[in-house]
Amino acid sequence: MPAKRGKDDAQGSLRTFGFPASVVKLTMAQTGREVLRTGRNPCSAGGSDAKVGAMLTSRTHRWSARFASVFALPAFGAAVLFACGGGSDNLPPPPPPPPVPATDAAATTVSTTPQPATTPATKPPPPPVTLTAGAASPDPGAPLPTVAITAPTKEQVIPSDKAADFSVKLDVKNWQTATGSNHVHLILDNKPYKAIYDPKQPVKLSELTGGEALSEGRHVLVSFPSRANHESVKTKGALAVTTFWVGKKGDAKDDFTKKPMLIFSRPKGDYKGEMANHVLVDFYVANVTLAEGKEHVKVTVTGPGVDKPLEGKVEKFGTPLYLDNLQNGSYEVKTELMDGANKLIEGPWNSTTRTIKIDHDAPTDVAAAHGVGHGAAADAGAPAKPAAAGAKDAGAKTPAPIPTPPPTMTGNLPPMGGPSGNK
Numbered sequence: 001m002p003a004k005r006g007k008d009d010a011q012g013s014l015r016t017f018g019f020p021a022s023v024v025k026l027t028m029a030q031t032g033r034e035v036l037r038t039g040r041n042p043c044s045a046g047g048s049d050a051k052v053g054a055m056l057t058s059r060t061h062r063w064s065a066r067f068a069s070v071f072a073l074p075a076f077g078a079a080v081l082f083a084c085g086g087g088s089d090n091l092p093p094p095p096p097p098p099p100v101p102a103t104d105a106a107a108t109t110v111s112t113t114p115q116p117a118t119t120p121a122t123k124p125p126p127p128p129v130t131l132t133a134g135a136a137s138p139d140p141g142a143p144l145p146t147v148a149i150t151a152p153t154k155e156q157v158i159p160s161d162k163a164a165d166f167s168v169k170l171d172v173k174n175w176q177t178a179t180g181s182n183h184v185h186l187i188l189d190n191k192p193y194k195a196i197y198d199p200k201q202p203v204k205l206s207e208l209t210g211g212e213a214l215s216e217g218r219h220v221l222v223s224f225p226s227r228a229n230h231e232s233v234k235t236k237g238a239l240a241v242t243t244f245w246v247g248k249k250g251d252a253k254d255d256f257t258k259k260p261m262l263i264f265s266r267p268k269g270d271y272k273g274e275m276a277n278h279v280l281v282d283f284y285v286a287n288v289t290l291a292e293g294k295e296h297v298k299v300t301v302t303g304p305g306v307d308k309p310l311e312g313k314v315e316k317f318g319t320p321l322y323l324d325n326l327q328n329g330s331y332e333v334k335t336e337l338m339d340g341a342n343k344l345i346e347g348p349w350n351s352t353t354r355t356i357k358i359d360h361d362a363p364t365d366v367a368a369a370h371g372v373g374h375g376a377a378a379d380a381g382a383p384a385k386p387a388a389a390g391a392k393d394a395g396a397k398t399p400a401p402i403p404t405p406p407p408t409m410t411g412n413l414p415p416m417g418g419p420s421g422n423k
Contacts, residue, residue: 127325131281131301131310136319137227139235145175145225146237147184151202152221152244158205160247163214167202168221170240175225175233185232185265187222190349192268195226216247222263224284230266231320232282239263239284260288260345262297262337264352267323271356273364279356281312281321283335290317294340303331304358326358 151169152158158166170184177183177197185193188208196203205214223240225233232238241257263284271279281299288295292315299312304327312321323331337350344351 126305126327129301129303129305129310129326130324131299131312132322132324133312134280134320134322137229137231140174140233143174144235144237145233146173147171147175147223147225147240149221149223149240149242152242154242155244155249155252157245157247157249160214160216163246164204164206166205168205168208169202170196170199170223172199172225181228183226183228184223185226185230187263187265189219190264190352192354193265195230196223214246217245217250219244219246220257222284226265230268230280230282232265232284234284234318239286241286256347256349258287259347260295260337260350261286261347262335262350262352264335264349264354266320267333267354267356269356270359271326272359272362275364276326276358276360277324279323279326279358281323281333281335285317285337288337288345290315292316295345296338298336298338298342300334300336301331303327304329306331328358328360330355330357 148171149168150171151167168186170186172184175182175184177199179197184196184199186196186203186208187193188205191208191210194203194208221240221242221244224238227233241261243255243257263286265284266280266282283297285297290296294315297314299314299321301310301323305325314321323333332353332355334351334353337345337347339345
């Protein structure tokens with residue numbers, strides 16, 4: 001039993017120096033495998049079992065004391081034990097493989113569940129653009145407002161070099177005006193109107209041309225009272241029309257202002273923010289009475305969201321029209337004075353097309369809503385704001401709020417209320 005004692009002594013020496021049992025067992029097994037590989041027998045020197053044991057123990061202690069490699073010390077002792085009589089049957093079994101490091105199963109788990117496909121939210125289609133008849137504001141009470149053009153005078157001739165700076169003067173009665181409230185529309189040659197908030201202040205002709213030079217020949221000025229929302233006052237005596245000449249006077253016999261005449265008023269310019277809702281369509285007529293089956297005004301609208309041109313047929317003068325659900329972009333609004341056979345009545349003002357721009361995303365411009373500044377336009381059909389202190393006219397009623405028209409009234413419009421005659 002010397003080999004077993006030597007083996008036991010070697011194991012004891014390792015344990016004495018604090019090696020754990022698992023390391024001792026692993027080391028002895030590795031030493032046995034080394035002996036089998038090399039075939040060297042440490043007992044071949046002929047030493048006795050006691051001497052071999054002593055040598056094993058002595059060397060084990062000496063190697064351990066020197067902190068030799070863990071594997072060098074037990075390899076030597078185990079080799080001696082195996083060579084001195086210990087067969088392979090006495091060797092411990094090979095060590096188990098090192099354990100697999102623990103992993104976070106949750107972290108390494110790969111999901112194979114298919115994710116549902118995300119579909120973008122579908123925006124509902126915008127409501128259709130409509131052209132409808134609105135409710136007319138009540139007529140002002142007596143005395144009725146009147147407008148007269150005192151300069152230039154009828155058929156006056158203005159020298160060409162003085163025309164641009166010539167001052168237009170108005171005489172407005174029974175219609176108190178104020179910035180942001182009631183005012184007067186002044187139109188030259190069927191161009192977009194200029195809002196006049198102080199009729200006592202002269203207006204140069206060059207301010208009414210839209211930047212164009214005044215050509216020689218006949219020119220026409222038109223003026224009428226307008227409410228804060230730009231709806232015109234259509235009572236007797238409210239409309240003023242005068243002709244004048246620039247350069248030299250021509251043939252006065254051919255005066256179209258004495259024939260049926262359509263005067264475009266609204267819409268005008270750019271409509272931003274809240275002002276782009278409920279847009280007013282308004283006009284004036286002269287020298288003609290609108291009636292069902294006879295003379296009438298045709299209104300046509302094209303633009304974004306309008307697949308087929310919107311058409312309105314106005315057979316009674318007085319009530320305004322409104323455009324609703326307009327989308328961002330440009331629209332064309334055309335007015336035509338038609339006869340009973342739906343043919344255009346001849347006249348330079350009787351077919352007019354204006355382009356307006358809608359921008360719901362832009363900030364609302366209150367000043368522009370009342371015609372102040374460049375590009376001012378929007379009325380939005382909104383109820384008029386109260387006039388400034390002391391601005392209310394004794395004969396002019398405060399404009400009543402305009403109700404939203406029913407959404408189903410499209411196409412040809414019903415007869416529109418107002419004065420039966422407007423010549």
